[in-house]
Amino acid sequence: MKQDEKKLALHVLGEVGWLKGYSPALTERLVNEGRLTRLGVGEWAQSEGDNRMGLFIVIRGLLHSYCAAPGDKSVLIGLVGPGSVLGHATCYSGGPRMVTAVCVEPSLLLEISETALDEIANQSPEIWRAIASFAYTHTRAALRMAAEVISLRPRERIAARLVAMAESDRPDETSILKISQELLGEMMGLTRKTMNIHLSAFEKAGFLKVGYAQIEIYDPDGLKEIANR
Amino acid sequence: MKQDEKKLALHVLGEVGWLKGYSPALTERLVNEGRLTRLGVGEWAQSEGDNRMGLFIVIRGLLHSYCAAPGDKSVLIGLVGPGSVLGHATCYSGGPRMVTAVCVEPSLLLEISETALDEIANQSPEIWRAIASFAYTHTRAALRMAAEVISLRPRERIAARLVAMAESDRPDETSILKISQELLGEMMGLTRKTMNIHLSAFEKAGFLKVGYAQIEIYDPDGLKEIANR
DNA sequence: GAACAATTGTTACCAGAGTTACAATTCTAC
DNA sequence: GTAGAATTGTAACTCTGGTAACAATTGTTC
Numbered sequence: 267m268k269q270d271e272k273k274l275a276l277h278v279l280g281e282v283g284w285l286k287g288y289s290p291a292l293t294e295r296l297v298n299e300g301r302l303t304r305l306g307v308g309e310w311a312q313s314e315g316d317n318r319m320g321l322f323i324v325i326r327g328l329l330h331s332y333c334a335a336p337g338d339k340s341v342l343i344g345l346v347g348p349g350s351v352l353g354h355a356t357c358y359s360g361g362p363r364m365v366t367a368v369c370v371e372p373s374l375l376l377e378i379s380e381t382a383l384d385e386i387a388n389q390s391p392e393i394w395r396a397i398a399s400f401a402y403t404h405t406r407a408a409l410r411m412a413a414e415v416i417s418l419r420p421r422e423r424i425a426a427r428l429v430a431m432a433e434s435d436r437p438d439e440t441s442i443l444k445i446s447q448e449l450l451g452e453m454m455g456l457t458r459k460t461m462n463i464h465l466s467a468f469e470k471a472g473f474l475k476v477g478y479a480q481i482e483i484y485d486p487d488g489l490k491e492i493a494n495r
Numbered sequence: 496m497k498q499d500e501k502k503l504a505l506h507v508l509g510e511v512g513w514l515k516g517y518s519p520a521l522t523e524r525l526v527n528e529g530r531l532t533r534l535g536v537g538e539w540a541q542s543e544g545d546n547r548m549g550l551f552i553v554i555r556g557l558l559h560s561y562c563a564a565p566g567d568k569s570v571l572i573g574l575v576g577p578g579s580v581l582g583h584a585t586c587y588s589g590g591p592r593m594v595t596a597v598c599v600e601p602s603l604l605l606e607i608s609e610t611a612l613d614e615i616a617n618q619s620p621e622i623w624r625a626i627a628s629f630a631y632t633h634t635r636a637a638l639r640m641a642a643e644v645i646s647l648r649p650r651e652r653i654a655a656r657l658v659a660m661a662e663s664d665r666p667d668e669t670s671i672l673k674i675s676q677e678l679l680g681e682m683m684g685l686t687r688k689t690m691n692i693h694l695s696a697f698e699k700a701g702f703l704k705v706g707y708a709q710i711e712i713y714d715p716d717g718l719k720e721i722a723n724r
Numbered sequence: 725g726a727a728c729a730a731t732t733g734t735t736a737c738c739a740g741a742g743t744t745a746c747a748a749t750t751c752t753a754c
Numbered sequence: 755g756t757a758g759a760a761t762t763g764t765a766a767c768t769c770t771g772g773t774a775a776c777a778a779t780t781g782t783t784c
Contacts, residue, residue, distance in 0.1 A: 333638050333639070333641070333642040334642065335639075335642040335643055335645075335646040335647065336643065336646075336647060336651065336655045336719070336722040336723050337646075337647070337651065337722065337723040337724055338723070339642075339646045339647075341641075341642045341645050341646045343638065343641065343642065364638065364639070365638065387624070391620035391621070391623070392620070392623070394620070394621070394623035394624040394626075394627050395616075395623040395626075397623075397624075397627045398623055398626045398627040398630050401627050401630035401631055401633075401634055402630055404630075404634045405630060405633045405634045405637055406593060408634055408637035408638045408640075408641055409562050409572065409593065409594065409637045410562070410564075410593070411637075411641045412562070412570075412572065412637055412640045412641040412644060413562040413563065413564040413568075413570045413572065414564055414565065415641060415644040415645055415684065416564075416570050416644055416682070416683065416684035417564040417566075417568045417570045417684060418564065418565060418566070418568075419740090420740085420741075422565065422566065426565045446760080446761060446762085447761075447762070448760095448761075448762095453645070454645065455644065455645035455646060456741080456742090457741075457742060457743080458761090458762085459741085459742080459743085459763095459764085460740090460741060460742080462762070462763070462764090463741095466763085476762085477750095478749080478750050478751065478760090478761065478762075479750090479751085479760080479761065479762090490565070493565040493566065494565050494566040494567070495566060648770090649770085649771075675730080675731060675732090676731075676732070677730095677731075677732095685771080685772090686771075686772055686773080687731090687732085688733095688734085688771080688772080688773090689770090689771055689772080691732070691733070691734085692771090695733085705732085706780095707730090707731065707732075707779080707780050707781070708730080708731065708732090708780090708781090
């Protein structure tokens with residue numbers, strides 16, 4: 267049981283981009299030093315006590331990550347699936363928490379405390395290089411999101427974001443986004459009605475198919491073209 | 496001459512947050528292994544040849560950083576002053592460049608190539624931890640920006656952004672932002688006219704004073720309150 | 725100081741997104 | 755299967771912000 271989960275963790279870590287090119291020993295160390303945590307729907311991914319600066323890697327399941335905004339608002343910023351890393355250090359620490367994640371599917375997380383990181387760094391100092399690597403990925407994604415919201419009008423924005431979500435999900439195959447139009451709107455700063463109008467237009471154009479709380483992307487390239495208008 | 500600039504670089508690096516807590520030797524190594532580059536107004540901060548993955552640290556001057564967005568658009572995302580770090584690795588590399596920076600004041604940059612980084616890491620592997628640290632800061636800032644644009648309406652957004660810019664500039668003192676309303680609007684996805692309306696309102700309320708291509712912030716707390724509406 | 729460029733202040737008009745409300749559909753639980 | 759919840763499809767209305775255009779002000783250059 268526990269062994270299966272460990273194997274799964276090893277497998278997931280073996281696939282993530284930010285560990286590519288590093289020794290497999292590093293991956294093993296991460297799994298060994300980390301602690302596997304099961305999370306039920308609705309629970310938050312957050313460490314307790316001395317582990318506030320820790321690191322979470324999603325092994326199985328799905329979480330929604332929210333970012334705090336002025337006025338006690340919180341904005342849904344992404345769907346977090348296997349292989350994703352949840353915050354660390356500054357993203358969580360210091361005053362009001364900046365990013366929170368709630369579990370929307372029963373999930374399995376690999377929790378790596380700050381002390382575990384130090385432990386690992388003793389033998390594999392390159393761990394920090396790997397961490398810097400995914401931090402860059404996060405920065406890149408966040409910047410892209412900001413740039414899109416700032417410069418694109420709703421229609422283009424929706425197209426761009428859908429493509430980004432579909433690609434981060436699974437490249438290649440026709441991806442299915444399991445998310446309601448309400449939440450999608452919340453993610454992009456639009457109302458459900460606006461989402462609905464444009465999604466319907468995209469469906470009519472044959473780029474995608476809207477279902478009950480899901481969107482099936484047929485033609486990412488078509489959407490990209492819209493986004494580039 | 497060259498010596499003065501080296502001293503200045505040492506001083507600037509001594510102040511930056513992401514190097515706090517590390518050995519001064521690391522700072523010195525960065526300055527020694529790096530290359531000081533002068534940039535004239537209008538020039539781009541970008542490495543040539545094998546140095547594309549390098550790192551830039553602004554020592555003196557001011558740059559505008561832009562983020563690429565769909566449709567060949569580019570969005571002004573920030574004013575980059577002394578102590579700031581400009582991109583690295585994934586932010587710049589791979590296909591179309593994601594972030595670009597153009598010099599708007601004669602500037603001095605410390606350019607640290609990828610090979611120099613490796614060199615430094617040989618003796619000071621903790622350099623990567625420091626790099627991860629500012630990468631987190633970048634992520635945090637980018638996320639905050641995205642969250643603001645998504646969740647706040649123009650008025651609140653302007654207030655929030657002005658506060659953020661003023662604080663990143665110089666905490667404490669009444670800060671003066673040297674930027675035109677046109678550019679401010681571009682940064683926040685608004686037209687100059689909309690900027691103008693709200694800035695005038697803020698001025699009438701006594702939060703700030705608008706001048707010719709500059710904004711003097713008197714009352715950040717008042718602006719924060721607006722942002723929290 | 726005069727000519728020019730850049731920036732700000734202001735207007736009228738309009739497209740498009742937000743708001744509110746309700747009906748139709750699909751899923752879930754018992 | 756039925757009841758209730760969640761989600762989607764639409765409607766009428768309002769209003770903010772974008773567009774376009776021009777005048778007034780401030781800064782820069784020669």
